[in-house]
Amino acid sequence: MTSLAATLALTSVFSIGHLPAAEYEPYRSYFEPLPALPPIPADNSLTEDKIELGKMLFFEPRISASGVISCATCHNPALGWADRIPRAVGHQGQVGERNTPTVLNSGFLEAQFWDGREPSLEGQALGPIQAEVEMAMTLDGAIERLAEFDEYQTRFRQAFPDQEDPLTATNVAMTLASFQRTLNTPNSPFDRYLRGDLAAMSESQKRGMAAFVNNGCIACHRGVNLTDSRFHRFELPGSTDEGRFLVTGEEHDRFAFRTPTLRNVAVTYPYFNNGSVDDLGDAVQLMGRQMLGRELDEDSVADLVAFLHALTGEMPRVIFPALP
Amino acid sequence: MTSLAATLALTSVFSIGHLPAAEYEPYRSYFEPLPALPPIPADNSLTEDKIELGKMLFFEPRISASGVISCATCHNPALGWADRIPRAVGHQGQVGERNTPTVLNSGFLEAQFWDGREPSLEGQALGPIQAEVEMAMTLDGAIERLAEFDEYQTRFRQAFPDQEDPLTATNVAMTLASFQRTLNTPNSPFDRYLRGDLAAMSESQKRGMAAFVNNGCIACHRGVNLTDSRFHRFELPGSTDEGRFLVTGEEHDRFAFRTPTLRNVAVTYPYFNNGSVDDLGDAVQLMGRQMLGRELDEDSVADLVAFLHALTGEMPRVIFPALP
Numbered sequence: 001m002t003s004l005a006a007t008l009a010l011t012s013v014f015s016i017g018h019l020p021a022a023e024y025e026p027y028r029s030y031f032e033p034l035p036a037l038p039p040i041p042a043d044n045s046l047t048e049d050k051i052e053l054g055k056m057l058f059f060e061p062r063i064s065a066s067g068v069i070s071c072a073t074c075h076n077p078a079l080g081w082a083d084r085i086p087r088a089v090g091h092q093g094q095v096g097e098r099n100t101p102t103v104l105n106s107g108f109l110e111a112q113f114w115d116g117r118e119p120s121l122e123g124q125a126l127g128p129i130q131a132e133v134e135m136a137m138t139l140d141g142a143i144e145r146l147a148e149f150d151e152y153q154t155r156f157r158q159a160f161p162d163q164e165d166p167l168t169a170t171n172v173a174m175t176l177a178s179f180q181r182t183l184n185t186p187n188s189p190f191d192r193y194l195r196g197d198l199a200a201m202s203e204s205q206k207r208g209m210a211a212f213v214n215n216g217c218i219a220c221h222r223g224v225n226l227t228d229s230r231f232h233r234f235e236l237p238g239s240t241d242e243g244r245f246l247v248t249g250e251e252h253d254r255f256a257f258r259t260p261t262l263r264n265v266a267v268t269y270p271y272f273n274n275g276s277v278d279d280l281g282d283a284v285q286l287m288g289r290q291m292l293g294r295e296l297d298e299d300s301v302a303d304l305v306a307f308l309h310a311l312t313g314e315m316p317r318v319i320f321p322a323l324p
Numbered sequence: 325m326t327s328l329a330a331t332l333a334l335t336s337v338f339s340i341g342h343l344p345a346a347e348y349e350p351y352r353s354y355f356e357p358l359p360a361l362p363p364i365p366a367d368n369s370l371t372e373d374k375i376e377l378g379k380m381l382f383f384e385p386r387i388s389a390s391g392v393i394s395c396a397t398c399h400n401p402a403l404g405w406a407d408r409i410p411r412a413v414g415h416q417g418q419v420g421e422r423n424t425p426t427v428l429n430s431g432f433l434e435a436q437f438w439d440g441r442e443p444s445l446e447g448q449a450l451g452p453i454q455a456e457v458e459m460a461m462t463l464d465g466a467i468e469r470l471a472e473f474d475e476y477q478t479r480f481r482q483a484f485p486d487q488e489d490p491l492t493a494t495n496v497a498m499t500l501a502s503f504q505r506t507l508n509t510p511n512s513p514f515d516r517y518l519r520g521d522l523a524a525m526s527e528s529q530k531r532g533m534a535a536f537v538n539n540g541c542i543a544c545h546r547g548v549n550l551t552d553s554r555f556h557r558f559e560l561p562g563s564t565d566e567g568r569f570l571v572t573g574e575e576h577d578r579f580a581f582r583t584p585t586l587r588n589v590a591v592t593y594p595y596f597n598n599g600s601v602d603d604l605g606d607a608v609q610l611m612g613r614q615m616l617g618r619e620l621d622e623d624s625v626a627d628l629v630a631f632l633h634a635l636t637g638e639m640p641r642v643i644f645p646a647l648p
Contacts, residue, residue, distance in 0.1 A: 317643055319643055322639060
């Protein structure tokens with residue numbers, strides 16, 4: 001839990017209406033543009049061989065029990081690398097508890113999953129393969145299926161040339177994480193604005209940026225990915241999901257969820273842990289009430305929504321891999 | 325049902341072993357290279373707007389009841405535009421009766437589905453959307469979902485500029501068919517060979533081509549798509565599927581199925597109506613026994629398999645569409 005007090009104090013300092021363009025300049029300093037790549041862990045260097053193999057595995061449905069569900073089923077490149085339905089649908093049509101988070105820019109997160117139970121992409125990668133409501137596969141089973149293909153045998157050897165028996169679940173995770181570190185969305189209007197192209201955002205978007213700072217949204221949605229990667233309690237109407245509490249057992253984590261990224265938020269609806277809110281304006285208003293304790297006026301909501309649209313970057317252009 | 329007698333008569337004329345390259349020349353005349361495009365029906369002109377919209381709909385999972393199954397789930401571009409599992413898995417993980425046929429080059433077929441119940445791609449397109457074991461959606465429901473998106477409203481108007489209310493199931497079929505007519509696989513080694521590049525096929529592949537003619541495979545697997553688009557009885561071990569009989573009710577159609585294309589057969593395993601055969605050599609041998617009444621020797625099977633590998637063309641390079 002992060003106290004919002006410090007940032008909320010900003011609100012009393014500023015009182016904005018229609019400012020001349022130059023007046024927005026100070027707000028730029030609160031933000032950082034998206035770097036080309038997220039941090040690369042020392043024990044998983046980013047190589048072309050790993051990225052290409054990770055891409056194949058990302059689209060590989062045969063490592064699911066049914067043979068038709070891959071990472072890309074829920075993290076669908078056509079749908080903002082998420083699924084645009086309230087809660088994920090997996091093995092045998094089972095509906096999970098939570099909304100699918102986008103994998104875009106996920107290399108910039110310091111906590112993975114809604115409950116942050118894994119710190120790294122490597123730790124995250126094997127979860128959905130095994131989850132009974134997702135791909136419902138054992139890791140041994142997945143490795144056995146991959147081992148049937150000479151091409152996978154070769155590609156794992158190429159990606160991990162120093163290892164004697166590289167076709168392992170750990171290396172599946174390594175390659176999936178490597179591929180995901182390339183799924184970034186640079187050059188959003190917001191990034192271009194931050195880099196000096198002051199015409200890249202509309203007036204409404206700039207007002208929204210100011211409102212984002214002044215209302216304290218930035219307390220949690222901060223840093224390059226507009227998330228602190230930390231956990232905050234949130235009473236979502238209709239949700240009984242105890243969130244982070246299920247991981248830590250600590251009372252203050254009950255109903256707490258990791259702050260989601262706001263990058264590409266306009267194309268990764270619906271919102272919140274159970275995907276119960278479709279409309280971005282409604283989501284902004286709910287956040288205002290729940291996290292900031294205030295009723296945002298209509299104009300502010302409109303400006304904030306406009307600003308959030310400026311966070312949509314260039315989608316990775318992905319050509320289907322040819323699987324063996 | 326087609327009599328094989330005429331073509332089988334060829335067998336007695338030829339008796340081949342290792343022929344010099346020039347000796348294969350006469351065999352080329354039995355075949356036709358793949359044209360750039362299949363026939364375009366007069367009532368569905370092929371336009372960029374229709375192709376692009378059809379592509380979006382092909383990848384659109386929200387026209388399924390679950391919201392996660394699209395045409396591309398079973399006709400997966402990463403898997404030869406099929407699914408590489410024995411029988412299709414659809415809504416709620418239900419397993420269908422039949423193996424997913426590839427959509428590659430399907431514009432060249434004169435009968436769609438294993439049982440040929442639709443003659444055209446337009447007729448085929450709406451079947452899987454509604455099938456209870458596939459996408460399990462009503463057409464009205466699908467149209468309602470699409471109508472929620474301004475982008476689809478606009479794109480249907482652009483694709484069908486003369487129509488007042490173009491967002492219809494008929495037009496969904498028109499655009500899906502248009503997109504599928506672009507999914508062709510030119511320049512296989514076989515096509516290059518037929519066009520005059522005599523080095524494009526190996527000696528074994530050329531021997532296989534000769535064996536394909538001499539053994540009578542070509543009786544049914546003929547024409548540009550190596551299928552007569554007609555129906556032939558076939559007793560597949562373990563299959564109780566009555567095939568074409570379920571469409572016509574005619575006794576001679578019991579257990580009859582449409583001849584499948586052999587183009588890209590090496591990348592569209594497993595084989596036959598229930599996908600029960602994984603290995604291409606086994607499939608060739610089974611065909612020899614069942615359709616030709618002969619036990620093919622090991623060398624012939626190896627050559628035929630080599631030839632079938634020469635039928636793998638260039639896959640369409642498809643970038644994921646961005647869906648609304």
